[in-house]
Amino acid sequence: MTAGLRLILVSAPAGFGKSTYIAQGCHALKAQQVGVAWYALDSSDNDPQHFAAYLLGAFSTADCAQAATWTALKQQAGTGLEQVIIQLINVLAQTSQPYVLVLDDYHCITTQAVHHAVGLLLERLPDDVRVVIGSRADPPLQLSRLRACQQMLEIRAHDLRFNTAEVATFFQNARQLTLSPHSARLLEDATEGWAAGLQLAALSLGAQVNDAAINAFAARFSGSQRDIFDYLADEVFAQQPAELQTFLLQTSVLQRLHADLCGSVTASAGAPLLLEEVERANLFLIPLDHERRWYRYHHLFTDFLRARLERDHPGQAADLHRRASAWYWQQGLMVEAVNHALAAKDYALAAGMLQDAAYPMLLEQGAYATLLAYAEQMPRAFIESRPRICLPIARALWVAGRRKESDQLLLSAEQALERLPQQSAETQELKALLLTARAIDAALDGEVQVSLKLAEQALGYMPPNAPDIYGRILFAMGYSYRSMGELERAEQTYTRAVETLRPTNKHTLFWPCVGDLGLVYYARGQISRAAALCRAEIASGRPQVPIAGHVYYALGQALYEQNALDEAEVALRRGHDLLVSGSVFSHVWFGPLLLARIAQARGHEQSADEWLHQAASYAERYHQPYVMGWVAAYRALRALALHETKAAFEWAHHYQQQPRRDVLQEIEDTILVRVYLAENRAEEALLLAALPLATARTLGHISTLLQLLVLQALALDALGRPDSALRALGEALQLGEQHGFVRLFVDEGAPLFHLLRRVLAQHGTHADYVRTLLHAAGIDTAQGSDGYAHEVLTERELDVMRLLANGASNQDIADRLVITLGTAKSHISHIMNKLNARNRTEAVAHARALKLVED
Numbered sequence: 001m002t003a004g005l006r007l008i009l010v011s012a013p014a015g016f017g018k019s020t021y022i023a024q025g026c027h028a029l030k031a032q033q034v035g036v037a038w039y040a041l042d043s044s045d046n047d048p049q050h051f052a053a054y055l056l057g058a059f060s061t062a063d064c065a066q067a068a069t070w071t072a073l074k075q076q077a078g079t080g081l082e083q084v085i086i087q088l089i090n091v092l093a094q095t096s097q098p099y100v101l102v103l104d105d106y107h108c109i110t111t112q113a114v115h116h117a118v119g120l121l122l123e124r125l126p127d128d129v130r131v132v133i134g135s136r137a138d139p140p141l142q143l144s145r146l147r148a149c150q151q152m153l154e155i156r157a158h159d160l161r162f163n164t165a166e167v168a169t170f171f172q173n174a175r176q177l178t179l180s181p182h183s184a185r186l187l188e189d190a191t192e193g194w195a196a197g198l199q200l201a202a203l204s205l206g207a208q209v210n211d212a213a214i215n216a217f218a219a220r221f222s223g224s225q226r227d228i229f230d231y232l233a234d235e236v237f238a239q240q241p242a243e244l245q246t247f248l249l250q251t252s253v254l255q256r257l258h259a260d261l262c263g264s265v266t267a268s269a270g271a272p273l274l275l276e277e278v279e280r281a282n283l284f285l286i287p288l289d290h291e292r293r294w295y296r297y298h299h300l301f302t303d304f305l306r307a308r309l310e311r312d313h314p315g316q317a318a319d320l321h322r323r324a325s326a327w328y329w330q331q332g333l334m335v336e337a338v339n340h341a342l343a344a345k346d347y348a349l350a351a352g353m354l355q356d357a358a359y360p361m362l363l364e365q366g367a368y369a370t371l372l373a374y375a376e377q378m379p380r381a382f383i384e385s386r387p388r389i390c391l392p393i394a395r396a397l398w399v400a401g402r403r404k405e406s407d408q409l410l411l412s413a414e415q416a417l418e419r420l421p422q423q424s425a426e427t428q429e430l431k432a433l434l435l436t437a438r439a440i441d442a443a444l445d446g447e448v449q450v451s452l453k454l455a456e457q458a459l460g461y462m463p464p465n466a467p468d469i470y471g472r473i474l475f476a477m478g479y480s481y482r483s484m485g486e487l488e489r490a491e492q493t494y495t496r497a498v499e500t501l502r503p504t505n506k507h508t509l510f511w512p513c514v515g516d517l518g519l520v521y522y523a524r525g526q527i528s529r530a531a532a533l534c535r536a537e538i539a540s541g542r543p544q545v546p547i548a549g550h551v552y553y554a555l556g557q558a559l560y561e562q563n564a565l566d567e568a569e570v571a572l573r574r575g576h577d578l579l580v581s582g583s584v585f586s587h588v589w590f591g592p593l594l595l596a597r598i599a600q601a602r603g604h605e606q607s608a609d610e611w612l613h614q615a616a617s618y619a620e621r622y623h624q625p626y627v628m629g630w631v632a633a634y635r636a637l638r639a640l641a642l643h644e645t646k647a648a649f650e651w652a653h654h655y656q657q658q659p660r661r662d663v664l665q666e667i668e669d670t671i672l673v674r675v676y677l678a679e680n681r682a683e684e685a686l687l688l689a690a691l692p693l694a695t696a697r698t699l700g701h702i703s704t705l706l707q708l709l710v711l712q713a714l715a716l717d718a719l720g721r722p723d724s725a726l727r728a729l730g731e732a733l734q735l736g737e738q739h740g741f742v743r744l745f746v747d748e749g750a751p752l753f754h755l756l757r758r759v760l761a762q763h764g765t766h767a768d769y770v771r772t773l774l775h776a777a778g779i780d781t782a783q784g785s786d787g788y789a790h791e792v793l794t795e796r797e798l799d800v801m802r803l804l805a806n807g808a809s810n811q812d813i814a815d816r817l818v819i820t821l822g823t824a825k826s827h828i829s830h831i832m833n834k835l836n837a838r839n840r841t842e843a844v845a846h847a848r849a850l851k852l853v854e855d
Helices: 018-031 048-062 067-074 081-094 112-123 143-148 164-175 181-191 195-204 211-220 225-238 242-251 259-266 271-280 299-312 316-330 334-343 347-365 368-377 380-384 387-399 403-418 425-444 448-461 467-484 487-501 507-523 527-538 546-561 565-581 590-601 605-622 625-641 645-657 666-678 682-699 702-718 722-739 750-761 767-776 795-805 810-817 821-834 840-849
Strands: 007-011 035-040 099-104 129-135 152-155 285-287 294-297
Touching: 007 018, 007 143, 018 035, 018 099, 018 129, 018 285, 035 048, 048 067, 048 081, 048 099, 048 112, 048 368, 067 081, 081 112, 081 565, 112 129, 112 565, 143 152, 164 181, 164 195, 181 195, 181 211, 225 299, 242 259, 242 271, 242 299, 259 271, 259 316, 271 285, 294 299, 299 316, 316 334, 316 347, 334 347, 334 368, 347 368, 347 380, 347 387, 368 387, 380 387, 380 403, 387 403, 387 425, 403 425, 425 448, 425 467, 448 467, 467 487, 467 507, 487 507, 507 527, 507 546, 507 702, 527 546, 546 565, 546 590, 565 590, 590 605, 590 625, 605 625, 605 821, 625 645, 625 666, 645 666, 666 682, 666 702, 682 702, 702 722, 702 750, 722 750, 722 767, 750 767, 750 821, 795 810, 795 821, 795 840, 810 821, 821 840
Parallel strands: 007 129, 007 152, 035 099, 099 129
Antiparallel strands: 285 294
16 A cells, blocks of 8 residues: 555466465455455456446445445446546545455456546546556556556566475465475476466375475476466366366356355255365365455366366256356346356347346446347347347447448338237337337438428327337437427427436436437527536436436537536536447537537647547448538538638538538538638628528527627628628627627637627627627737737747748748647637738738738
8 A cells, every 4th residue: 555556457477376466465455454345357347337337346345334335336337437437536535444446357358448447547546545457468558657657566477476485385385285495496497486387286286295296297297378277177177076076067157156156057055065165175266255255267277167068068058057147137137147148049048138128228227338249149030030129229239320230120120010919019119119219310310300200100109108218209309390490399399308207217318308408408599508407417316327428518518608618628528438438429429529619719729630530530430411511510610710721612612512401501501601701702601691590580599690690790891891790790799698608709710809899999788798708719808999909929929920921831830930730720820810810911911010020
C-alpha cells in the first residue's frame, strides 16, 4: 500500500504462480484490515454489463460491513460500465477502508469498453485503493504513463522464478521433504524455476524423492511447457483414486467450481467432499474468494482434463454442460446458463432459454452485445424459426449498425409468423412487435407515412396491458411527427410514451423517448424545459442502460445553446461513452457533432476535426440517409469556419442535385444558405431562405426560425439594405431573448457581430441581450461603439497577419512560424472573425486600414 502507487502488475506466462503470489500478498493485507476484492476473469467478462456485475460482486464479498452499499450498487450494473466505475470510485473515496482490487487472468479481456473502464478506474483511483492485475500479457492500459509517474509496481516472470533456496522451501512445504542442495539445484535447473513444473514434479515424484529419482526426473523434463505438462499431468492424474479421476474429468467443463454446482454436474452427493480432497491434494485448484466457496482449475490443468475427457469419454462433455446449464438457470444466472447450453451445442436448449429471456434482456438491461454474441454462436435456423428470438436479435443488430442483417432477420421473423396459428394470442403479439420494429425502421429512414401506417397496424394487433409494445409504437409515431415538422403532435406522442413507460422496467424504450422529447422541446425553443426534463430523469435513479446516452445528448445540446460549454461537454462525453460501451452505434453519431462544435467554439481546431471525423465514421457505419446528410452538412459548415470554401461549395452543389426527402431538411437548408452567403451570392441566399423560413414560422420551429432570421439579416445587410437587416435581426433578438438562445447567435461569427454592434450603437430595445451575446463571443462591450469595432490582434495573430499581407499560403505560414497547418488555419479564422472579414483579401484590407500592417 505504498503511497502514490495505483497499479501492481503481475505479468508472466502460464504456470508461473501469478495467482498464488497475488493471493499470498492479499492474505498479508487482510491481516492489516485491508479489504480485498478478488475478480477472476474469463472470456464471458468481455460483456461490459457482465463485467460490471461481477466487479461489484467482488467488492460485496470483500466487505460485509458495507454489504447494503455494494448490493445497491450491484443493482445498477446495467446502467453502463463507465457509470458503474464512477459510482464505485465515489463509494471508495467516501470510505475510510483501504481496498485492493484484484483482476486476475486479465489476458481474457479483449473488449475495448472494459479496458477503457479499467483505465478510468486507475486514473481516478482514491489514495487508499490499489488495483492488482494478473495477466499472461501486458494489458492495453496507460502503463507507460503510470511507469513514468512511479505509480506502478511490476512483477515479471524473472521475479516469480524459484531459486535454489525457494525450491527447497517449496518441497518442504508441499511434501514435507528436505532436499539436498544438489537436488534442489537440479530441480531449479530442470524447471528454470517454473512454479507449475515444480508442482508437477512434487506430484509425479511420489515417495521416491532421492537424488537418483530427481536426477532421472530432471533428465526427462525437457521440451516445451505444454509437452512437459501433458506428460507429467498424465502421470499425476494416473496416481489419483478412480472416484477422484472421474470428478476431475467431469468438472473440467466448468469455468468456476462450486460445491453445489459440482454436485449437479457429477450427479454425486459426495461432490463437496471430493472438491475438498482436490484442494487438499493441491491438484491445481485456485480459490476465487476468501470464503473458499468458488474455485477454478489452473488453465493448463483444465486443458489437460478436457482433452482427456474427450479422449476417454467422447460426447460426455455435452451432457455435463447441460447439467451445468440447468443449475445456473435455477440460480437465475441466465448468461452462464446459456453459455453452457451453447458449449453443449444444444441449440434447442439455448434457444428455449433465449426465447424466455431475450426480450427482458434487451428491454430491461440493454444487453445488445450479449445477444449478438449468442446469435453468432447459434446456427441461423435456430434463430430464424423463432420470432421471439429473431426480433430482439434483429433489434440488437440494428443498434449495432448492422442494418442489412437486421432487415434479413425481420424478414425471417415475418416468414416464421406465417407458419404459426394466426389467431393465437402469441402470434398477435409477435405481429405487433414485428410491425412496430418495421415502423421504427421506416421512421428513422425518413419514410414517415409508411411508418405511421405500420404503427397503426401494430396498434390493431397489440394485446391489452402491453406498455412495452405501446411505448415502442408511440416512439415510432413521435419520431415520424417530429421528422414531418409536426412538433406539437410529436411532443404529445412522446409525452404519452414517457408516461406509459415510466412505471415499467423497459429501460431501453424509456430513455430514447425522453431524449427525443428533450429534442422536441429544444426545437420549439423551450431550452430550459429540455434541460430540466433530462436532468430530472437522469437524477431519478432509473438504471442508465447504454441507450440512456441519448438523454445526455439532448441535455448537452440544451446546455450548449445556453453557452454552458463545460457542462455540455461533460454531458455529451458521458452520453458518448454510454452508447459506445453498449455498441449503440445507431445513436452515437450525434454527440461527436456537438462535441466538434464545442471544440470549434473554444478554438481547438484539431479536436473539432477529430470529433467530426468520428461522427462521419459512425454515420458511414450505420448507413442511414438522414444521418449521412446531417454529417455531410456539418462538414460543410466546418469547412466554412476554416474558410475552406471550395469544399463547402462542392457539398452545396451535391446537396442541391439530390431529390428531396419526405422529411424536413432544416439543418441542410440553413447550412446551404450560409454557403451562398460565403459565396457572395446574397440575393440567392435570401431566396433560398424564404421557403424554409415561412415553414418554420408556420410550424413553430423556433430554433430553425431564429437561424433563418439571422441569415436573412446577414443577406439583407450584404445587399446594402441595412434597415431591413436590422428589422429581421430585431425579430430574431426578440425570440432569442424570450427563449434564452446564445450560441445560435455567437456561432455566426464576425458578420453578425457587426450587426449586433450597430444595434448597440442605436441603443435598441435589446441592448442588454446584445451585450450578453457579444460577451459570450469574448467581445468587450465596455468600449464605445467605435472603440470596439475592431478588436486588437494578439502578437501571434499579428505575425500571421503580416504573412497574409505578403501573400503567404496557409502552409507557408505554418512553416515560417513553426506551427501545425491546423494551428495556422485556426489563427486565420480568428483574425477574420475579429476583423469582420469574409475572406483573406478583406482581412488584409481591414488590417491595413487599421494600421495593423504596413501598406
